Amino acid sequence: xxxxxxxxxxxxxxxxxxxxxxxxxxxxxxxxxxxxxxxxxxxxxxxxxxxxxxxxxxxxxxxxxxxxxxxxxxxxxxxxxxxxxxxxxxxxxxxxxxxxxxxxxxxxxxxxxxxxxxxxxxxxxxxxxxxxxxxxxxxxxxxxxxxxxxxxxxxxxxxxxxxxxxxxxxxxxxxxxxxxxxxxxxxxxxxxxxxxxxxxxxxxxxxxxxxxxxxxxxxxxxxxxxxxxxxxxxxxxxxxxxxxxxxxxxxxxxxxxxxxxxxxxxxxxxxxxxxxxxxxxxxxxxxxxxxxxxxxxxxxxxxxxxxxxxxxxxxxxxxxxxxxxxxxxxxxxxxxxxx
Amino acid sequence: xxxxxxxxxxxxxxxxxxxxxxxxxxxxxxxxxxxxxxxxxxxxxxxxxxxxxxxxxxxxxxxxxxxxxxxxxxxxxxxxxxxxxxxxxxxxxxxxxxxxxxxxxxxxxxxxxxxxxxxxxxxxxxxxxxxxxxxxxxxxxxxxxxxxxxxxxxxxxxxxxxxxxxxxxxxxxxxxxxxxxxxxxxxxxxxxxxxxxxxxxxxxxxxxxxxxxxxxxxxxxxxxxxxxxxxxxxxxxxxxxxxxxxxxxxxxxxxxxxxxxxxxxxxxxxxxxxxxxxxxxxxxxxxxxxxxxxxxxxxxxxxxxxxxxxxxxxxxxxxxxxxxxxxx
Numbered sequence: 001x002x003x004x005x006x007x008x009x010x011x012x013x014x015x016x017x018x019x020x021x022x023x024x025x026x027x028x029x030x031x032x033x034x035x036x037x038x039x040x041x042x043x044x045x046x047x048x049x050x051x052x053x054x055x056x057x058x059x060x061x062x063x064x065x066x067x068x069x070x071x072x073x074x075x076x077x078x079x080x081x082x083x084x085x086x087x088x089x090x091x092x093x094x095x096x097x098x099x100x101x102x103x104x105x106x107x108x109x110x111x112x113x114x115x116x117x118x119x120x121x122x123x124x125x126x127x128x129x130x131x132x133x134x135x136x137x138x139x140x141x142x143x144x145x146x147x148x149x150x151x152x153x154x155x156x157x158x159x160x161x162x163x164x165x166x167x168x169x170x171x172x173x174x175x176x177x178x179x180x181x182x183x184x185x186x187x188x189x190x191x192x193x194x195x196x197x198x199x200x201x202x203x204x205x206x207x208x209x210x211x212x213x214x215x216x217x218x219x220x221x222x223x224x225x226x227x228x229x230x231x232x233x234x235x236x237x238x239x240x241x242x243x244x245x246x247x248x249x250x251x252x253x254x255x256x257x258x259x260x261x262x263x264x265x266x267x268x269x270x271x272x273x274x275x276x277x278x279x280x281x282x283x284x285x286x287x288x289x290x291x292x293x294x295x296x297x298x299x300x301x302x303x304x305x306x307x308x309x310x311x312x313x314x315x316x317x318x319x320x321x322x323x324x325x326x327x328x329x330x331x332x333x334x335x336x337x338x339x
Numbered sequence: 340x341x342x343x344x345x346x347x348x349x350x351x352x353x354x355x356x357x358x359x360x361x362x363x364x365x366x367x368x369x370x371x372x373x374x375x376x377x378x379x380x381x382x383x384x385x386x387x388x389x390x391x392x393x394x395x396x397x398x399x400x401x402x403x404x405x406x407x408x409x410x411x412x413x414x415x416x417x418x419x420x421x422x423x424x425x426x427x428x429x430x431x432x433x434x435x436x437x438x439x440x441x442x443x444x445x446x447x448x449x450x451x452x453x454x455x456x457x458x459x460x461x462x463x464x465x466x467x468x469x470x471x472x473x474x475x476x477x478x479x480x481x482x483x484x485x486x487x488x489x490x491x492x493x494x495x496x497x498x499x500x501x502x503x504x505x506x507x508x509x510x511x512x513x514x515x516x517x518x519x520x521x522x523x524x525x526x527x528x529x530x531x532x533x534x535x536x537x538x539x540x541x542x543x544x545x546x547x548x549x550x551x552x553x554x555x556x557x558x559x560x561x562x563x564x565x566x567x568x569x570x571x572x573x574x575x576x577x578x579x580x581x582x583x584x585x586x587x588x589x590x591x592x593x594x595x596x597x598x599x600x601x602x603x604x605x606x607x608x609x610x611x612x613x614x615x616x617x618x619x620x621x622x623x624x625x626x627x628x629x630x631x632x633x634x635x636x637x638x639x640x641x642x643x644x645x646x647x648x649x650x651x652x653x654x655x656x657x658x659x660x661x662x663x664x665x666x667x
Contacts, residue, residue: 043522043523043524044493044522158611159386160611161611188385188386188549188612189385189549189551189590189593189594189595190385190589190590190593190606190607190608190612191385191611192593192595193592193593193595193603193606193607193608194606194608194609196595196606197603197605197606198606215522215523216523216595217523217597218552218594218595218596218597219595220597221595221596221597221598221599221602222595222596222599222602222603224599241599242599242600245597245598245599255524256523256524257597259523259524259526259527260523260527260552260597261526261527261530261550261552261553261555261556261557262552262555262596262597263551263552263554263555263556263579263591263594264596264598265579265580265591266580268576269555269556269576272531272534273527273530273531273556274527275527275528275531276524276525276527276528277528279492279494279495279525280492280522280524295524
């Protein structure tokens, strides 16, 4: 753990609208080690996708005000990169896949053409060499009958297969960072399991670092090394996956875990689900103090007055909550159950 | 399975669609099910398995090619338009996407009132009171009655969809993925609300979902569909704890659990479901089944009783207790 982390983000704030007044992401900081998976967890509008597109530099010019103290990837200061440099890094050093492969693939071009494009652009390969590499990658992501699929169009493939194509496209130049934004949300569970497994297999093989964006705690438990929980544009808790699930230290994380209906073989259903009352506040109407305060069953007076600072729970596990000891029962619940 | 007291009996339903190229989509093949008063039956399966088509036939929104739907003992197909109109009072639907199923130009109040006007239930004043009661029952405030759908959050919109479905005091509600579009923190609220209202109004519920966690929570019985057929059915806890069809096993194993301690070592099922246009011969699941033997390619396995209240459409259902055969 010496030296600079592979990816380091400090105090990232992203605003939209006039003067960046609508701050969709506020003061977000995290690190990611090479070859590890960080899950960014949160609900719609929590700022997880905006965080990702800011790292990728994918905002429309002039639409977003991105500010950060640090944004470094593999020794490169992303804040100093101009659009041309970012464009060179995208696809080669970092790549991104999205929820709906159909809207990321060009419906009028063959799979083979679209996969080849990155190689011709970034690696200045001959078409022939590129084709060979495309075949290899298609086989690697387990596309059956790869030679025939190269001349297929996106609509001729199943949803699971399209997402495999997206993964192939993202990994074809062997990027060191892959950002996956809800890549399995639109897929059936049996196909989701295949894609998650494929991603972790490829990660082991190529040592890719992955930022995986999801709202599904089951998926997080399945693939994360580290977890960062976002709520209303801010990071509220971060730590190793086991710590987050067994000893959640923020009212929101604890609430989410308790509100999730899950089936565990051999165990009776939990009875009435514990609700998180109310709705996610809009960015223009954030409450004073902690942004979760109005929905938190553990809130005390001080939570209304000031935004809590980061507190260390255990090594590597920190929470932005003044009541991190209050969630004991969840810890007991999880420990009991997994014992 | 048919009993005169059942709210709904579907008998050997078949629905095929023709594509533009003259091919046949086998959406629903020989499906029978029944729902008792106050009972919740969950229909589980992946996209394209026919669960929504089945729901539409039960609603009378689509007619089966063969087979019959009996609602409160009466055959939907034999009803004239007027009777069908009356029958719709007793079966209502909750949809997946509340923003697509609510008219954006109508206020919350008008949306819930429409079924009352449509079926001429009560006087005008009674209808107004009933609407306000319904809105408060689903947890919407009186001042939200004048709001339009876009002025409500996703969870509130789904509450509105529930209020509309309950306005005619139905006996059966078909809920097609009612919480899958909602955020996790809102899902629990809506699930609890549905459970409360079901118990209070003694509703029967056909709960269509792909989410095993939610289904295990809400349903009494479960029917698992694969490519147009029910492959397994039974009491929810029994099916989930000791599945008797290899597809159910694969499906359950595929659901990611919020337990980092028990991660899977690999994906439980390989491949995609085959297209409902070119169904494999014999058992439709055999192309992905770790237990398939010769007979599976030749004979369509019928859904047969395996234990009291349990049904499986697997030639090897009796071998299912031998876990090592499944290799999962």
